[in-house]
Amino acid sequence: MFGMKPFNMLTSPVKILLSINTVVFALSLLGSLLRVDISSWIVGYGALIPEYYTQWWRYITYAFIHVNVWHFLFNMLALWMFGDDVALFIGYRWFWGLYLFSAVFAALFSIPFYLVHLMNPYALIIGASGALMGIFVAYAKLFPDRMILLFFVIPMKISHAIWFLIVVDILLSHTNDSVAHFTHLGGVLAGFICMYCYRKGISWSGLRGEMRQRREATVRAKEHSGEGKVLEGEVGYIDEDKELNMILEKVGKGGVNSLTESEKTYLIEASKRRRRGGI
Numbered sequence: 001m002f003g004m005k006p007f008n009m010l011t012s013p014v015k016i017l018l019s020i021n022t023v024v025f026a027l028s029l030l031g032s033l034l035r036v037d038i039s040s041w042i043v044g045y046g047a048l049i050p051e052y053y054t055q056w057w058r059y060i061t062y063a064f065i066h067v068n069v070w071h072f073l074f075n076m077l078a079l080w081m082f083g084d085d086v087a088l089f090i091g092y093r094w095f096w097g098l099y100l101f102s103a104v105f106a107a108l109f110s111i112p113f114y115l116v117h118l119m120n121p122y123a124l125i126i127g128a129s130g131a132l133m134g135i136f137v138a139y140a141k142l143f144p145d146r147m148i149l150l151f152f153v154i155p156m157k158i159s160h161a162i163w164f165l166i167v168v169d170i171l172l173s174h175t176n177d178s179v180a181h182f183t184h185l186g187g188v189l190a191g192f193i194c195m196y197c198y199r200k201g202i203s204w205s206g207l208r209g210e211m212r213q214r215r216e217a218t219v220r221a222k223e224h225s226g227e228g229k230v231l232e233g234e235v236g237y238i239d240e241d242k243e244l245n246m247i248l249e250k251v252g253k254g255g256v257n258s259l260t261e262s263e264k265t266y267l268i269e270a271s272k273r274r275r276r277g278g279i
Helices: 012-033 038-046 058-064 069-090 092-117 129-142 158-172 181-200 204-225 240-254 261-276
Strands: 147-150 154-157
Touching: 012 038, 012 058, 012 069, 012 092, 038 058, 058 092, 069 092, 069 129, 092 129, 092 181, 129 158, 129 181, 147 158, 154 158, 158 181, 240 261
Parallel strands: none
Antiparallel strands: 147 154
């Protein structure tokens, strides 16, 4: 039910995420113990602040910042419990994409609500909850019949629990309870998007490969039809007489040695064609 494993048996992505979050939290805690205000510096430069939406790094850094002990423990426990099985099932590359995309998308999704709807442009949004909501959605899609203890008390199927959490976030989104409910909802939406792409076999590398294949097919079609011929990737010739005159003019000024290899080849081929045509 809890799905807890020893740390050394966890997948490497989960280990890395747990370690990064722990280091950042430890720095904040150490600053408090030493009476050095490290926490304010970390939050000031790393938190997601709607008014500073152009500072791109905040869309990632906010997800690794926790300053409250219970907030940190709850999020890391959730990552430990659910993240490992998701990473094992979908693979490490997909897991990294899911986690980071959920974190960034959750941030982007919530910014307009704080800037326009809630009129709270200087809200400080921190924590891994947005990314974790994406993980919860993935877990619910992959293992819908697994039972969990919601809030460590209520036994419920994960496929039901995720919808319960969505309803709670929607109902509480207009309250001033210091919880980034819109960030949670953005993470949920990101999770559904990622799992849709996973089920359909859609990936960024696949899209790039498909676009590359289409470009290569277009180039081959043009070459076969005689359009857009390129010699050695240097010069494309469209008007033969114009290009030939330009090459001959270059020879007149600097001699044959001033020509590039592709220009020399073109000159030879043009001479052959003209001899065959009786020109």
